[in-house]
Ligand SMILES: Cc1cc2nc3c(=O)[nH]c(=O)nc-3n(C[C@H](O)[C@H](O)[C@H](O)COP(=O)(O)OP(=O)(O)OC[C@H]3O[C@@H](n4cnc5c(N)ncnc54)[C@H](O)[C@@H]3O)c2cc1C
């Protein structure tokens with residue numbers, strides 16, 4: 001790095017943020033060797049994606065995931081990076097900059113990219129501990145730490161930034177209030193109708209609003225205790241986040257005598273009045289305009305890099321802008337004019353109150369000049385494209401408000417087909433300004449096959465994520481790979497969220513119904529599919545025992561009909577036999593049922609039960625009634641549920657038996673029957689290590705030994721045979737029950753739907769299970785209590801309830 | 816072409832309220848069982864209760880959008896067209912059905 005070749009020019013960049021480093025990346029892409037580059041950054045971090053701070057705050061991304069260029073990248077590109085050391089002075093005559101630590105760096109070209117500072121009004125109490133802004137990693141860390149010990153947050157500012165802060169804090173479990181100066185939220189991007197809808201939706205999610213609220217002071221003496229409004233209202237708080245806007249960071253420019261209005265003034269060539277000093281990003285002003293979104297900044301970076309590389313023709317024009325709010329499940333899109341402003345302007349408005357959607361288009365001379373969408377925004381980019389193209393919409397005016405599908409008359413828009421039809425110059429990723437041609441070129445050049453690969457090499461889809469379906473479409477078209485299959489696996493095609501995320505969100509945000517989950521987590525299809533609905537039904541059932549009302553239509557056929565469907569559409573019926581024990585009365589009743597209903601086949605199952613095969617759907621309720629009458633209940637042999645507890649005869653009869661394994665098994669089955677799980681669950685108890693009940697291939701297996709009981713977990717037969725892991729050894733039957741209930745509850749609460757205990761244990765690790773179930777007695781009892789509590793609601797025989805149920809009958813047409 | 820009967824006798828077979836949203840009921844007809852589906856937007860559809868794959872009872876499947884997933888091997892059948900969703904290939908016979916207020920009428924050839 002110190003082999004400076006004399007002919008190279010020296011470029012110094014002040015500000016290791018999004019604009020500065022984007023310019024450097026663009027420059028390296030054009031001319032990797034023209035400059036020796038030094039970058040000064042006030043923050044201690046390498047360059048990261050500031051946009052994604054909202055996602056970090058909301059717990060959807062980690063700090064590691066938002067790094068754009070790692071320190072290794074700087075090394076590879078021979079860039080000297082100086083962090084935690086802000087530049088404090090520029091000497092334009094000597095052409096040097098000086099940093100806080102006293103470092104002096106000479107430049108031939110200087111780039112100002114110092115961004116902006118949060119705008120803070122002169123309020124009493126601003127400097128109290130507990131008051132922060134929302135701009136950088138330090139702010140986010142402060143908020144996350146506060147959310148771990150404090151409970152109430154007030155956010156001052158109901159714009160994009162303030163709402164994203166409020167949402168993130170809410171997600172982290174705080175109770176949150178937003179104080180906003182204006183009557184409606186995001187008034188610069190949304191009209192009154194959309195702003196009102198937004199407030200209603202956020203209100204439903206538990207965020208409180210104080211609109212028309214002029215903050216007078218932040219109260220407190222030792223630390224912030226709340227805010228006081230000018231109309232006398234007081235809002236208590238443990239932390240106060242000020243997010244009312246930003247102000248270009250112009251200090252250095254002003255100090256060295258450059259022209260400064262609101263921002264540091266630059267021309268169309270991105271140069272300041274001093275031709276060797278350039279400026280990009282939020283610190284500049286161009287033709288009277290200052291900036292707060294990345295899209296125009298990427299354009300500036302491109303032009304500035306071209307100029308630095310010697311292209312004298314590159315000129316900057318501010319592109320039209322659109323906005324999107326990054327709150328999961330709340331969809332807002334806005335671009336251009338919010339309302340008709342002139343005589344000849346027209347507004348098209350469409351509102352569906354039931355679905356909570358709203359769209360407004362502002363037209364001038366048959367062209368779209370503004371769009372506000374709420375609730376459903378998939379047409380946003382299309383309207384925006386029409387707007388930028390200045391497309392004449394006369395011919396499709398009657399359908400325009402219904403969106404692209406209706407306007408194009410093809411019915412539906414498949415993202416792959418749509419992306420195929422786009423020109424190479426069409427923009428795919430608005431956040432990072434990446435167009436189709438760039439993405440396809442990179443996919444081909446680097447043989448990219450994953451979404452993450454495309455994100456890493458082009459930045460497309462790396463920020464807000466709304467263009468992900470288009471990028472996936474490009475991967476499919478260009479490389480023939482289905483990127484949806486890779487990455488953190490979504491639950492199904494109806495959502496991009498994985499199981500873990502959805503489970504956490506259901507609990508954290510107290511979502512109580514399937515439609516609510518689908519709406520708030522932004523499901524792509526209104527009533528999901530056969531794969532996500534049963535999963536959501538289970539997750540809700542597990543999260544809210546006694547409260548959630550089971551949705552029969554979201555159950556697989558077997559669980560809806562309480563019997564196992566067979567290949568010919570008939571069913572098998574298996575009554576419960578506790579611990580595999582039966583008696584003559586039960587056997588007689590079973591035999592009678594078989595005769596009465598002409599049941600073609602009977603068989604003993606692997607779980608020590610008797611199976612009646614070939615029962616017709618219409619006969620099911622009557623078959624159950626007869627079995628019920630003999631004291632037998634559903635064996636749940638059809639469910640993602642506790643199936644059987646298999647036992648051996650144990651010490652009661654067997655000459656090797658060490659304990660009464662049969663009674664233990666019966667007790668376990670009495671405790672666990674009726675419980676629903678992510679997948680089927682099988683138990684077994686053997687009376688000695690000869691293990692005749694095959695307990696070591698069960699989800700929870702018990703093996704009696706002289707001194708007590710060995711407990712084994714995570715085994716199964718099936719395609720992927722897996723032996724159990726030894727969890728621990730206990731002494732009494734009561735302990736067996738407690739450990740079993742606790743383990744099953746842990747599995748119920750944490751496993752992904754359709755994962756048995758074996759993959760669950762492999763995913764989290766045996767040590768984790770031991771820590772929560774064995775080592776931590778308090779936690780074990782809490783799990784056990786939750787299991788028993790849930791059982792009070794689930795131990796009802798589904799067969800007994802069905803006698804009057806007509807769904808099993810075939811209807812007869814009327815005359 | 817697709818088995819739609821031309822001369823129809825409309826027969827009442829059920830009330831809309833007899834079928835849960837996203838559910839189905841079976842009607843026995845001279846030509847076999849017909850499954851009537853009710854979608855979340857309260858439209859009704861009628862298909863033979865017989866999956867084009869291996870004859871699974873479609874009435875017992877999970878209904879989503881204007882589709883039903885067969886309970887046996889998860890083929891997804893379009894309720895509108897009766898066709899199996901790609902990559903599977905097959906078609907179920909439809910029976911004309913309409914709603915008159917709360918009454919579900921099926922076109923059964925007299
Ligand atoms: C929470 C949040 C969410 C956002 N969401 C969106 C969004 O969804 N869409 C969108 O388009 N935009 C969004 N933005 C705005 C976007 O992040 C900014 O427009 C963009 O980061 C501006 O880039 P910049 O380089 O000008 O400033 P910055 O990224 O802030 O970079 C400036 C850097 O310069 C450093 N610096 C300042 N002074 C000195 C000095 N004297 N010496 C050395 N270093 C110095 C600063 O520490 C900082 O690291 C969001 C911003 C925030 C804070």
Ligand code: HEM
Nearest residue numbers: 580608647648649650653654655656689690691692693694
């Ligand atoms: C050292 C090896 C073993 C010995 C000495 C042994 C002995 C016994 C005895 C004495 C019984 C009781 C029979 C009765 O009276 O009901 C029994 C039952 C049984 N054994 Fe074993 N066994 C051994 C290993 C196994 C193994 C490895 C399996 C299968 C994996 C097995 C499967 C069975 C089964 C299924 C029963 C019936 C249990 C019941 O339903 O009660 N045995 N065994």
Ligand code: SF4
Nearest residue numbers: 648654657687688692
């Ligand atoms: S496991 Fe032991 S006690 Fe049970 S039947 Fe087999 S040998 Fe007997």
Ligand code: FES
Nearest residue numbers: 866868869871885
């Ligand atoms: S019978 Fe319907 S999917 Fe196989």
